[in-house]
Amino acid sequence: MKSKHLLSIKDLSIADINNILTKAEKFLDKKNKKKNSFSDKNIINLFFEDSTRTLTSFELAGKQLGASVINMSIATSSIKKGETLIDTAMTLNAMDPDILIVRHNMSGVPYLLSEKVNCSVINAGDGSNEHPTQALLDALTIKRHKKNIAGLEVAILGDVLHSRVARSNIYLLNKLGAKVRIISPPTLLPPKIEDLGVKVFKNLEEGLKNVDIVMVLRMQKERMSGTFVPSEKEFFKFWGLDRKKLNNAKKNALVMHPGPINRGIEIDSDVADDIGRSLILEQVKLGVAIRMALIEQLIK
Amino acid sequence: MKSKHLLSIKDLSIADINNILTKAEKFLDKKNKKKNSFSDKNIINLFFEDSTRTLTSFELAGKQLGASVINMSIATSSIKKGETLIDTAMTLNAMDPDILIVRHNMSGVPYLLSEKVNCSVINAGDGSNEHPTQALLDALTIKRHKKNIAGLEVAILGDVLHSRVARSNIYLLNKLGAKVRIISPPTLLPPKIEDLGVKVFKNLEEGLKNVDIVMVLRMQKERMSGTFVPSEKEFFKFWGLDRKKLNNAKKNALVMHPGPINRGIEIDSDVADDIGRSLILEQVKLGVAIRMALIEQLIK
Amino acid sequence: MKSKHLLSIKDLSIADINNILTKAEKFLDKKNKKKNSFSDKNIINLFFEDSTRTLTSFELAGKQLGASVINMSIATSSIKKGETLIDTAMTLNAMDPDILIVRHNMSGVPYLLSEKVNCSVINAGDGSNEHPTQALLDALTIKRHKKNIAGLEVAILGDVLHSRVARSNIYLLNKLGAKVRIISPPTLLPPKIEDLGVKVFKNLEEGLKNVDIVMVLRMQKERMSGTFVPSEKEFFKFWGLDRKKLNNAKKNALVMHPGPINRGIEIDSDVADDIGRSLILEQVKLGVAIRMALIEQLIK
Numbered sequence: 001m002k003s004k005h006l007l008s009i010k011d012l013s014i015a016d017i018n019n020i021l022t023k024a025e026k027f028l029d030k031k032n033k034k035k036n037s038f039s040d041k042n043i044i045n046l047f048f049e050d051s052t053r054t055l056t057s058f059e060l061a062g063k064q065l066g067a068s069v070i071n072m073s074i075a076t077s078s079i080k081k082g083e084t085l086i087d088t089a090m091t092l093n094a095m096d097p098d099i100l101i102v103r104h105n106m107s108g109v110p111y112l113l114s115e116k117v118n119c120s121v122i123n124a125g126d127g128s129n130e131h132p133t134q135a136l137l138d139a140l141t142i143k144r145h146k147k148n149i150a151g152l153e154v155a156i157l158g159d160v161l162h163s164r165v166a167r168s169n170i171y172l173l174n175k176l177g178a179k180v181r182i183i184s185p186p187t188l189l190p191p192k193i194e195d196l197g198v199k200v201f202k203n204l205e206e207g208l209k210n211v212d213i214v215m216v217l218r219m220q221k222e223r224m225s226g227t228f229v230p231s232e233k234e235f236f237k238f239w240g241l242d243r244k245k246l247n248n249a250k251k252n253a254l255v256m257h258p259g260p261i262n263r264g265i266e267i268d269s270d271v272a273d274d275i276g277r278s279l280i281l282e283q284v285k286l287g288v289a290i291r292m293a294l295i296e297q298l299i300k
Numbered sequence: 301m302k303s304k305h306l307l308s309i310k311d312l313s314i315a316d317i318n319n320i321l322t323k324a325e326k327f328l329d330k331k332n333k334k335k336n337s338f339s340d341k342n343i344i345n346l347f348f349e350d351s352t353r354t355l356t357s358f359e360l361a362g363k364q365l366g367a368s369v370i371n372m373s374i375a376t377s378s379i380k381k382g383e384t385l386i387d388t389a390m391t392l393n394a395m396d397p398d399i400l401i402v403r404h405n406m407s408g409v410p411y412l413l414s415e416k417v418n419c420s421v422i423n424a425g426d427g428s429n430e431h432p433t434q435a436l437l438d439a440l441t442i443k444r445h446k447k448n449i450a451g452l453e454v455a456i457l458g459d460v461l462h463s464r465v466a467r468s469n470i471y472l473l474n475k476l477g478a479k480v481r482i483i484s485p486p487t488l489l490p491p492k493i494e495d496l497g498v499k500v501f502k503n504l505e506e507g508l509k510n511v512d513i514v515m516v517l518r519m520q521k522e523r524m525s526g527t528f529v530p531s532e533k534e535f536f537k538f539w540g541l542d543r544k545k546l547n548n549a550k551k552n553a554l555v556m557h558p559g560p561i562n563r564g565i566e567i568d569s570d571v572a573d574d575i576g577r578s579l580i581l582e583q584v585k586l587g588v589a590i591r592m593a594l595i596e597q598l599i600k
Numbered sequence: 601m602k603s604k605h606l607l608s609i610k611d612l613s614i615a616d617i618n619n620i621l622t623k624a625e626k627f628l629d630k631k632n633k634k635k636n637s638f639s640d641k642n643i644i645n646l647f648f649e650d651s652t653r654t655l656t657s658f659e660l661a662g663k664q665l666g667a668s669v670i671n672m673s674i675a676t677s678s679i680k681k682g683e684t685l686i687d688t689a690m691t692l693n694a695m696d697p698d699i700l701i702v703r704h705n706m707s708g709v710p711y712l713l714s715e716k717v718n719c720s721v722i723n724a725g726d727g728s729n730e731h732p733t734q735a736l737l738d739a740l741t742i743k744r745h746k747k748n749i750a751g752l753e754v755a756i757l758g759d760v761l762h763s764r765v766a767r768s769n770i771y772l773l774n775k776l777g778a779k780v781r782i783i784s785p786p787t788l789l790p791p792k793i794e795d796l797g798v799k800v801f802k803n804l805e806e807g808l809k810n811v812d813i814v815m816v817l818r819m820q821k822e823r824m825s826g827t828f829v830p831s832e833k834e835f836f837k838f839w840g841l842d843r844k845k846l847n848n849a850k851k852n853a854l855v856m857h858p859g860p861i862n863r864g865i866e867i868d869s870d871v872a873d874d875i876g877r878s879l880i881l882e883q884v885k886l887g888v889a890i891r892m893a894l895i896e897q898l899i900k
Binding site for chain 1 (some may be wrong): 630652653656660797822859860863
């Protein structure tokens, strides 16, 4: 990899991406998990935002490689004692970890920290900017079902404005030659999003036509209050993915979601739980393998 | 074992129980602890209730077997983000753990989750239903002091109504041939408890007569408010185990408690700290060994 | 070591100290980290106070030695259920850990617990009493820069009254033959501190004259309210270490701080970030090595 950090999908060449996807598939075989060669490696998960799945996924990935993994959540951190963000990172860096995995609700924090520390930094989600490992695991999920990503029609549906997952997926899918479209209510559409190389649809039925993959985004409850969306019920009626709306897509179109899902808001249980169409749990499974591959790539 | 889960003592045959007790004794020897053969195994502790001793005991048991152990407490979980209990479990299951160890304040949650996931589930305490590993460690503690459990007179004393420990112990001690009696104030006695094969005593002195083991139950402070019990002082006077009351039991009767103890409420310090009579700390010690044996049994 | 605990610097002979410092330097070489010989050892971090750096440092130290490390913070502990401090410690002790590492906001708690348990106890900071591993890592930091500690002039600057770091450093530096002075506003000076073998300066410029090392202490925000110190601004003006004040010391004087630092209160960023003068991040780095050495010493 040209960079020792993973801050943005933009840091990765196509060769880097293919490398990570190939390595990750290797880790799906249980025999390739625990490697004692990583027993002298230390990983610190520095999470300033609550998280179940991403934190657990990185923790498992590190431990399955045999590394020592330390979790630091903001609740127990010295930030409360008035230490600055950068001082916290430099203090942890002084303890000689191999990787610092950072999640923060402000865009740019992992980049800022990567300039200060000498270990590798992985962006585990920063504000509404990027979540590169989510995009990588999404790409692996698609690849395992559709073989080639190039040429696929992928629709990203929902709250694109606040979604770091959307941004990382747009970058990655474009790099790999997919055609990406955005389907979103006007209030949740970022300005000039077309400049990132996506086609915008403000009509859901039209937007789903001829689509191979529908990526449904998580809708934050705190946005269901008038400014962005009138109500949960209204949002589900017009933008929530149910069987009927999904029928506008290709017959074998598959459904993805970064989780955790809000049943009855952005996705109907009937679709989310359809094992023939929904890849949601497979995304979780592949997430651990992708993170193992990335960690191995960065610290070997 | 006939089941790949441990949800209830009822899942276990007498052979299963003896197997676990025998294995656990082997682990009391330090040389038999850390086994690298489990280094590719992953255990997730999914605790929806605060816990010191049970969580730490399971964590230590898993780590001493060389497995990777991940703790998830409700505070950091996506439940707060509106994800359902089952979605949380299925997400964790998708990460391919070998065992999910579940504690929840509602009866039946471990059973519900075991129907949805494909890893093993261990019930680490569900509501006022069961706490099977506590009963197993209690059985091992008794066995090490009294040799045979069959034929022993065991009294369970206190708040039986809310006690998952009582329920699991009643099932297990009955299976192993002990004679179980319940000593409890009428307000804390579950209806039809006799149907589980116990003898009920509403008089403490009488109930303790000829008893080999007194298992004192923990009294929840929140029940000391009139409905169940008039006051802490009143409860201690009539139902708290002190030296004088204990003198009603056999001369060599031993005292147990699942912990944490409330000194001066359900048990007097004089009895709790009597190293000739109290097995409380030994129960803790044997708890780690029992959990190691159970984990080994489920994932080997 | 003559004691199986480390509760106070007073427990250590000069030979013990030199032993730990020498071992710690060995661990600075990455090759000497992970040792599988400790894979059957268990360490419990029992922290009743929030901490980033000390907890992480001990956790990393234990894991790099290959031991199983379990963190218990008060938030998840049974203390909330009414269990006494000593019962908590004895319960953990019954699980057979090799070391209990204790931090508490009351002076004397580690000592109290060491009398009750049979594992080793390390004091990770107790009230305003002691923080012996901080003093050891400070000594190693000084030794690596000044070769000999004997004969050095070391000034400890700031809130000595509430500082466990100051107390442990006074004991240790005196043992190793340094000349220790205290520079402190009268309101933050403990009575009879001269009895510990230090020279007291109430004037900062005078106190820094001819000094080799300035140890700046952390100023707790909650003391900036009139009783101890009129205001943050006032404190910084008279007692905060900036470049101009530092010029009173020897030309090659070095600056230390136990962290986390309060920029613009007890130390100016210009000094804290001066890589030619500030040893703050090196202290953090050496802290992990010191704790590895101490753990190895106690449980080998």
